[in-house]
Amino acid sequence: MSKEKIEKKIKEEIELDPVTADTIAKEFKEHSVAEFFKKNKQMLGLYGKVRTLTTIIHEYVSNSLDACEEANILPEIEVKLDELGEEYYEATVKDNGPGLTEETVGKAFGQLLAGTKFHRMMQARGQQGIGASGCTMLSQSTTGKATKVITGKGDGKVISLELTIDPKMNQAKITNFKKVDKEYRGTAVQAKFKGVIYKDTQGGVLEYLRRTAIANPHAQIKFRDPKGQTVLFKRTLTHIPKKPKEMKPHPLGTTVDDLVTMSKYTESRKAGSFLKNEFDRVGDTSLQKIQNMIRFDLNKDPHQLSWEECEQLIQAFKKVDFIAPSTEGLSPIGEDRIKKSLESIVKPEFVVTLTRKPKIYAGGYSFQIEVGLAYGGNAGERTSSNPEDVKVELMRYANRAPLLFDGGSCAITKAIQSVEWKRYGVRDLDSAPLAVFINFISVHVPYTGAGKQAITDEEEIMEELRLSLMDCGRRMGIYLGAKRREHDRKMKQEMFYKYIPEIATALSSVTKEKKETLITKLEKLVKDKLGLEKLEAKIKSKQVGKEEQEKADDEIGKAVVVEDEGSGDE
Template sequence: MAETTNESFRQMSPAEFFYRNKEIAGFTSASRAMYQAVREFFENSLDATEVHGILPRVTVQISKEDPNNPDFFTITVEDNGIGIPSTVIPDAFGRVLFSSKYKLRQTRGMYGLGAKMAILYGQQNTGKPFEIFSSTPSSKKVYYYKLMIRMDKNEPLILEEGEWPKSSGWHGTIVKLTLEGEWSKRTKDYISVYLKRTAIIAPYADIIFISPSIEGEGKEPEITLYRRVTTKLPAPPKETKPHPIGVDLEMLKMMIAERPSANMKDFLMRSFQRVGEKKAEEILEKAKIDPRRRASTLTEKELESLYKAIKDTKFIAPSSESLSPIGEDLIKIGLKEVLQAEFVDAVTRKPKSYGGHPFIVEAGIAYGGKLLENLDEIAKDSLKGQQGPYVALLRYANKIPLLFDEKADVIWSIVNSEEFSWKTTYKLEQTDVVAVLVHVASTKVPYKGVGKESIAPVEELRKEIEAAVQEVARRLRVYLTKKRKKQEAQEKLRLFMKYIPEIAQNLAYFVTDGKELREASKSLERELLEMAKRKVRAQLEQPEELTHIVPVALPAAEQEGSIEDPSTSEEEEE
């Protein structure tokens, strides 16, 4: 007898699923939704520019355009990127899981899901459509679409479209989204901090932020501008094949489905990096699979044997070509320009890997000058609960600022004053404030949860973060040691100069008969002053234990060798 149930079942489209679970993409409240929407479209704009060799110019505007609905806010983001082909626009913004981003290389996002979640969120709460203007560099026209997402069918509903000839060489994208939000000091702070921290690691970008005033602070919009201070761009990431160790059984099955007619030897060699002819034969021998066997004919048991054989095989570490680190020069330029610190430095570590996924850790440090007054609101709030020395932590993953869940992040567990010996080893005073920047670049950042705001304590990653922070902290210690030694020497010289005239006058009585006392006193005073200067100069010129101090805000100059942490393992063989 067939089983019966009173439950009814129906298929749910991807659009409906992700809207029902919008918390996955960070849309947890009206305030957070505004922050998340700005972030998603802004990140798309940066990926559409810098990866393609274009110096970004991105304008973010938040405005109230519906007087009948004071909680409706319109977010407009304009960039000068590569644009989107007109035939792709409807699906790119109106179909969930339709994207060009599902490739093995470092990107700010995956699947383009966040932007579509923002569209769904705005559509559900305001009933207003999404608007987009776009033009590619080679196009002679600008294209316009007004659309919504049909959640039941996961497809775009085009309400209006148009095109017209370009009167200039403009290319890029303008998106316009209306959503129900909350414009409070907290919302404004988070969006402002996000853009400010992006400006630190992207000093090659012009970033303009136009925002409404907070209620009670005036009616004029506020404009914040971060000007481009360098034309140097990070090297773009390259697409690479998956590394065998980073593939699970389900992904292996999907890869075979894409090459069903290939024999197993060719499949392994063509589908994976770090697999040559000998390595493919070794894997297949362990799995007891004929190299000439067609990939599509493998049984479930044989697939499991193949997967086990891959996991039992040793491979060269994955290629780092798929990564795009910020670079030491850009980090130093950004820290200097935005924070106006007295001392800044940075280091980019050599590529490492965990579980078949390559990663690069970068660290920057800033101290003194106008650092404290130029820290953002979130960083200042973080300082309030510390005992000193005070650490303002700037966290990034794949060039995205991480603003939430700081204390849950592995980076904080390393750099906080209770764990890191800022005072004893690195010579900071109890009242000193230091800004520490840490960036993790990877094809798979090990986030702690679906919110993707904190990084998990993967051991390989933890070691690299600690080594990077130790390196920039040592350079700060060298700077502070020299600075303090100079201050001590200047104080000694000041004391010498205070007493030299009196000493010279008294000594003059022993070298003259009293008739030329004044001349002798002046002569002795000059000689004693020169002796004091030589003494102080000799003290300042004593060799340091470490001499690597990097000039700040200088573009791409050749630097002398860096200081390696003795506990750091050597680079894996490429």
């Protein structure tokens, strides 16, 4: 068709069916959040056959761990996968948590954007209110079947029900509701999914649970795979981690918009008491300093604060020397526990760990970084049966939940790649027998998407991640340096020993001393010169590791002081 003909046809079609504001208005429809996520499952990380199954288990297991910890219960979690057909599986996750009530069970599993964690400033694995319900929706949209839930509070009564989500209303449709007399405390969920595959690979369920066990040494996790094989990740810690407390936002990092919104809903009657009551680390002294820097009275009603006045407050906050954010809302794993976990699960030759002090990023949220570097032994990923064919293993976590996907867009990966590992004795990071463990903890993790697999590379986060890695890298470097020196000395010894018999023969003919005596004396001379006897004795008494660690601690002390003065590292 010629150009003229095409243009004529388009003109005719437009004339026949003109698009006006009125026709557009007729097309306008509203849709619920459930309809939105039903159409955009990929935003919840529910795409890719293996990834989807791992994400489902991740959502259920994270909820179980959150619930147990909140109720001060040592988690005991059972995960089962059954293959029902081609790319068709049934997932069952059972916990010994506090259970759910008749009123909340429907909302928990059958309503998107509903939950207990979104409005709280407290460290938890979940934070959006879409994990469990997203799985319910995926199950019904791929199999047409309902999700089964059994839950009990340990009071002799157990609720059992089946549910689906009404996408238009974003509400749970409950069927087969039963209340039975039974002693069970916890929640068990069972759902079927099509278009998913179980694989024992890097992004698979088994690897996900292995990593969960490393960062949650207090949890016992039992997994039965579709072939019926059972793996038990035993707890290596028998007490529950300190429960994080709910926190207030820190003034540094709070935005004008946050302040405006908070001021509208506060119960305080004066702007001063609003700041004191609803922000972390605001006391009388800092209030006085703020008052001296702004052009309105802090006795003013906070509900009447204008955008411009909030801007003044934010400017003033920046000039006040606030105490660092309180750490009560954060629950780090701890250096010793990370070390034990990595030793027992990764089985490396050497581990260094570090838990840094909390910092804040935009929004007034505090965060803390924990690093573990496991070197040698079984550390690193092995893709073939050749033990030499090893790859660095990056273990990313947010609030102790493993992040297995979207590594390329995650601040943790970017920080690891930005560090000059050569400085710390690792010549080629990619092929190093090394596991890099990083746990990012915060009351609000700034994920790049609703799938919760990558952390945003905010400036403060990147800087702190790099400093943490470099701190830990130095410790490892000192150990690797000592190892390398020992190796070099051994090589030199071998070289000298090779020539000793020849030298002894020549000397013996000149001095008439026995050849054997000369050999013994020369060997001792070599050992003394290289300091090998002392080194061997130290290695036998395990002094080397200890001394190197102490030396590393001293070095870190010095390094931290230098970094705090703002020199950076590289």
